[in-house]
Amino acid sequence: MNRNKFIKLTTAAGIGISVLPHMSFSVIQETFTRSELLGKGNPNIVGDTYTSKMQIETAKALKKMAAAAQKDGITIEVVSAYRSFQRQKEIFEGKYQRFTKQGLSPQDALEKIIEYSTIPGTSRHHWGTDIDIIQGNAKRPSSVLQPQHFHGNGPFCKLKDWLKIYANDFGFYEVYTDNPNRKGFKYEPWHFSYAPISKPMLNAYKKLDLKVTLQEEKLLGSEHFTDSFITRYRNENIFDINPKLLS
Template structure:
């Protein structure tokens, strides 16, 4: 069970007061810091140090993402000309294969990271597609390294396979010790109130399909993971 009540604003990305800055790399001051939960940041930086010693320049492509930022992404994709022929529910199903509804993204918690190998692909060239992490892709060696080592630091892949909702994301890693508490305290009724105050195009959070969406795209990503080691 969670050890402490989590502020609703933190669960749904409404503010970032629970987060700490995390530099892209200790020796790189050219990039603006990202923000993560302090425990996730400490675990990531320890993992990054080991990766660097083994020839992998582990970097974060995306860390914390606010509700407002997720809303911009959602509205851009919802209004895309390629989806203008779709019904609202068809657009929802199409977009959420790769992008979460605002309020439901694990990136709101500061526990989840999109990772890449800066030595083999520049951030500006990274597109976060599965081929980049497959055999022959620039981040394949990183992917294999993370599969072996990331669990020692408390990280796992929530989107490791297709469960009928989110498509597999080999770049997305979650810090289990904190994400567990956030997932346990996720409250669909609270989320509905947030969305009623921040309406999104094409979304009716009181519709019959909404609870099914939460089960398929949020709640089913539970896991078993070994306790992180030093």
């Protein structure tokens, strides 16, 4: 697809994805409930499976992006979308139990978990704005969410190249980039966020007292959430992301 032609067509069709709808929706949706921010309920979530549940506006934008990619011979497949607090709790506590049973100290277990997995109540997937995607019409490896699959001769490299050119036009941005100076979660070329909603949600999330919020949930291992751990996790894992997703 010719990029200039694409922009002209979408604008003429009234989509205006990269400008007005983003701005107008951000203005409308300025406040979010604690439940929405923590993944404990959101009336704007649509879909009925873990690969289809997401914010209404996210779903609409994804449908348009997937249709455009399909015209270029690339099928976008979602492998994870909205994730509830309870589901993230199951993932987190399962890993914590496994790692500590393997002999890791609680502190080391926490550090190993947060290389890729979020603490419940802090996942961007709680918002219904973030998706993990692969190329559905490519050879499927046994473990799909591996960085090497999106580069070089990897099965999803065509998708990666396409997203690099067009994803931003639909409001989607890679969250955990391969910037060597970025800290926090490791590089995830499959994880994209719908900025028109996730940016105001992140701004609202900043106002939460993270330590109090997490300790109220009484998660396994939460007694080891020291002030220094929480401060570092907040600064590096939550906010050290693609700058285009920050206000």
